[in-house]
Amino acid sequence: MAVTNFKVIIVGGGPVGLTAAHALHKAGIDFTVLERSNEIAMDVGASIALGSATLRVLHQLGLLDQLWDLGGEIAFQKKFTIDGYNFKSGDWLYVKPNILTRKKVSDIQSGEKKAKVVCDDGSIYEGDLVLGADGVHSQTRKIMRKLALEADPNVNWDPEAPFTATYRCMWASFKRPTAVGDAAETQHKDSSIMYLVGKERGWIFLYEKLPQPTKERTSYTSEDVEAMGNRFAEYPIWDNLKVKDVFPDRMTGGMSDLQEGICNNWGWGRIVLAGDAIHKVCPNAGLGYQTGVQDVVSLVNILRQLVVPSEPSMGLSVSALEAVYKSYQSQRWDPLSHDALISGHVTRIHAWANVWYYLLGRIVLVPHFMDYLMNDWLQAPATSKALAFNFLDAEEPFEGQVPWVHPLKNIY
Numbered sequence: 001m002a003v004t005n006f007k008v009i010i011v012g013g014g015p016v017g018l019t020a021a022h023a024l025h026k027a028g029i030d031f032t033v034l035e036r037s038n039e040i041a042m043d044v045g046a047s048i049a050l051g052s053a054t055l056r057v058l059h060q061l062g063l064l065d066q067l068w069d070l071g072g073e074i075a076f077q078k079k080f081t082i083d084g085y086n087f088k089s090g091d092w093l094y095v096k097p098n099i100l101t102r103k104k105v106s107d108i109q110s111g112e113k114k115a116k117v118v119c120d121d122g123s124i125y126e127g128d129l130v131l132g133a134d135g136v137h138s139q140t141r142k143i144m145r146k147l148a149l150e151a152d153p154n155v156n157w158d159p160e161a162p163f164t165a166t167y168r169c170m171w172a173s174f175k176r177p178t179a180v181g182d183a184a185e186t187q188h189k190d191s192s193i194m195y196l197v198g199k200e201r202g203w204i205f206l207y208e209k210l211p212q213p214t215k216e217r218t219s220y221t222s223e224d225v226e227a228m229g230n231r232f233a234e235y236p237i238w239d240n241l242k243v244k245d246v247f248p249d250r251m252t253g254g255m256s257d258l259q260e261g262i263c264n265n266w267g268w269g270r271i272v273l274a275g276d277a278i279h280k281v282c283p284n285a286g287l288g289y290q291t292g293v294q295d296v297v298s299l300v301n302i303l304r305q306l307v308v309p310s311e312p313s314m315g316l317s318v319s320a321l322e323a324v325y326k327s328y329q330s331q332r333w334d335p336l337s338h339d340a341l342i343s344g345h346v347t348r349i350h351a352w353a354n355v356w357y358y359l360l361g362r363i364v365l366v367p368h369f370m371d372y373l374m375n376d377w378l379q380a381p382a383t384s385k386a387l388a389f390n391f392l393d394a395e396e397p398f399e400g401q402v403p404w405v406h407p408l409k410n411i412y
Contacts, residue, residue, distance in 0.1 A: 004029060006307040006315060007127035009117050011105050012134030013040045015048060016275035016292035020133055021099065022061050023296050026392055027304040032125055034103035034117060036134075049286025052398045053386030054293050060392040060408065105134075108143045110269030112318060128315050130271045131299075133292070136163065136259050137217060138277035148268045156264075161215040163259035163280045167347060168218075170206045170228040172253035174246045177202050178238055185350055186235050187361050192350035194284065195237040201251070204243060205283065206232045209351060210257065220255040228255060258282045258347075262340055267325030269318055274299060279336055281343035284350055291339050297387040298331045299324075304391055331387075338382055 008024055010017050013035030024031045050058070050067065058064055107118040108130055117125045132140025141162075148157055176197055186193035190209035196202065206228060233244040259280040266278050275292030302324050306316060316324075345357075349365070352358040364370065384402045394408045 004307045006129075006303075007031065008129045008131050008303075009034065009115065009125050009127040010131045010133055011117065011140045012132065012138075012275075012277075013037070013099055013101070014133065014135060014275075015289050016296065017131075017133035018099075019058075019061075019293055020131060020274065020296045020300070022063075023300045023389065026061060026389070027300050028308055029300075029304065030127075031098055032127070033099040034105060034119065034125065035099065035101045036104040038101055040099055040101060048289050049283075051286070051290055051383065053383050054290045056386075056394075056397055056404075056408065057293055057297055057388055059397045060389050060394045064397060105139050105143075108140065108147070108271060110147055110271055110318075113315065115270035128270065129303075129321060132271065132273040132277045133275050134277055136276045136280050138273065140271060141263070141273055141277050144268050144271045144273070145265070147271070148265070151269075158263045158265050159215075161217075162263050163261040164213050164215055165210060165218075165257035165259045166213045167207050167209050167258045167282060167351070168220075168228075168256065169208075169258050169283065170220075170225055170253070170255040171203060172225075172229070172247060172250035173201045173203050174250050175202070176200055177241060177246060182238065184238055186237060187350050187352060188235070189352045189358075191232070191235075192284075192347075193232065193235055193237055193243070194350075202246065204237055204246060206235075206243070207258075207282075207284070207347065207351060209353075214257065218257050225253055225255045260340070260344060262336060266329045267322065270321060272299065272321075272325055272328070279340065281340050282347040283343075285339075285343040285346040287339045287343050291336055294335065294387055295328075295332060297389055299328050301387070301390050302327050302331075335382070335385060 007030040008020075010020055010031055010033045013033050017033055017035070018040070021031055021033050055064060055067070058067060102121070103123065104120045105117055106120045109116040109118070110130070114126050114128060115130045117127075117130055119125075130140065132138050132144070134140050142160060145157055145160060148155055176199070178197055180197055180199050182195070182197040184193075184195040186195070192207045194203075194205040194207075208228065208231075229243065229247040233242065233247070235243050237243060237246070260282060262279040263273070266273055274295040276288065278295075279291060281287055281291065306320065306324065348354075348357045349361040352361060380400070380402045385405045388404070388406050388408055390406070390409060392409065396404070396408050
C-alpha cells in the first residue's frame with residue numbers, strides 16, 4: 001500500500017518495468033504501468049541471465065524461491081569451433097491491478113507540479129514522475145528529447161538514434177535436448193552461438209556481424225529468421241548436436257540488431273529513463289537485464305529517501321527531481337561503463353573480431369586457471385559493489401570470499 005501521494009507512471013511492461021513496479025510497491029510508492037503490447041511478459045523466445053547480484057535483489061522482493069523453481073543454474077560449459085572441436089569443457093498479485101496493457105504512449109506533458117502521459121486510445125494518466133523503461137527504441141526517450149530541445153534548442157542532447165549496432169542476433173527456444181544447466185559457446189570469425197539449457201527449454205542465440213555498423217532500426221521477417229537459421233545449420237551447439245537438429249522444432253524465436261551504447265541524458269523535467277532506454281549492451285555476457293535491475297535499485301533508493309518521509313500532500317519540484325536524476329546517473333555511470341565494456345569484449349571474443357580477440361578466445365582464456373583468475377580478480381570485485389535496496393529487510397542469500405559492499409538490511 002502506498003504511504004505517499006507521490007506517483008510514478010512506468011512506460012513499458014518488460015522485465016525492467018515490472019521490476020521497477022515491484023520495487024515501488026515495496027517502497028510504498030504508488031505507480032501505474034503502461035504496456036503497449038496485448039499482454040505482459042510476452043514469450044518471444046529469449047531468456048534472462050541472472051547473476052548473484054541480481055538474485056539477491058529479487059530475493060529482497062520475495063521472488064527468489066519462484067525463480068529457483070523456474071530456472072536452471074549453469075552447471076557445465078563447453079566451447080566449440082564450427083568444426084565441432086571442443087576446446088574447453090567445464091508477490092505479483094498485489095501489483096497486477098496497476099499494470100495496463102494495450103497502452104501505446106503518444107505524448108508526455110511535463111509540468112511544474114505533475115506529468116501527464118497520453119495514450120493513443122485517448123486515455124490520460126497523471127503522476128509526479130514518468131519512468132521510461134520501454135526498451136532500446138524508447139518512445140519515452142524520444143519524447144523527452146523533443147521536450148528538452150523545445151525548451152532549449154541549444155542544449156547538448158543525445159541524438160534521436162543514440163545507439164550503434166555492429167552485430168545482429170537470432171534466438172529460438174525448443175524442448176530441452178540435453179541436461180539442465182548445460183551451456184556452450186561456438187566461436188567463429190564474425191559469427192558465434194550461445195546455447196543454454198533450463199529446466200524445460202533450451203535456447204540458441206546466433207550472432208552475426210552486420211555488413212556495416214548502423215544506427216537505423218531494422219525489422220526482420222520470419223523469412224529472415226529462417227535464412228539465418230539455415231546459414232548456421234551446420235554449426236555445433238553441443239556434442240553430436242547442431243543448429244539444424246533443434247532449429248526446425250523451435251517453439252518461439254525472433255531476430256534483431258544488437259545496439260550498443262550509453263546515453264548521456266537520463267532525465268529531464270518529470271521524465272527519467274532506465275534499462276535499455278538509456279543503455280544497451282550485447283547479450284553475450286548476460287548483463288542486459290542485470291544492468292537494468294541496478295538502475296531500478298539506485299533510482300528507487302534515492303527516490304524513496306525523498307518522498308516517503310515527507311508529508312503525504314507534498315510532492316517533489318522539478319528541480320528536486322533533476323537532482324535525483326543527477327545522483328542516479330552518477331551512482332550508475334562507472335559500474336555501467338564497466339559492464340558495457342565487458343559485454344562488448346565478450347561479444348567480440350566470441351566472434352573473433354580481430355587477431356587479438358581470436359587469441360583471447362582460442363588460447364589465452366582457454367586454460368581452467370583463467371576462469372578462477374577472471375572470477376577472483378575481475379568479476380568478484382565488480383560484483384561485490386552491486387547495489388541492493390536499502391529499505392527492505394532480508395537475510396543474505398549469497399556469501400563468498402569477497403564481502404558485499406552494500407550488505408542487505410537484516411533485522412531478523
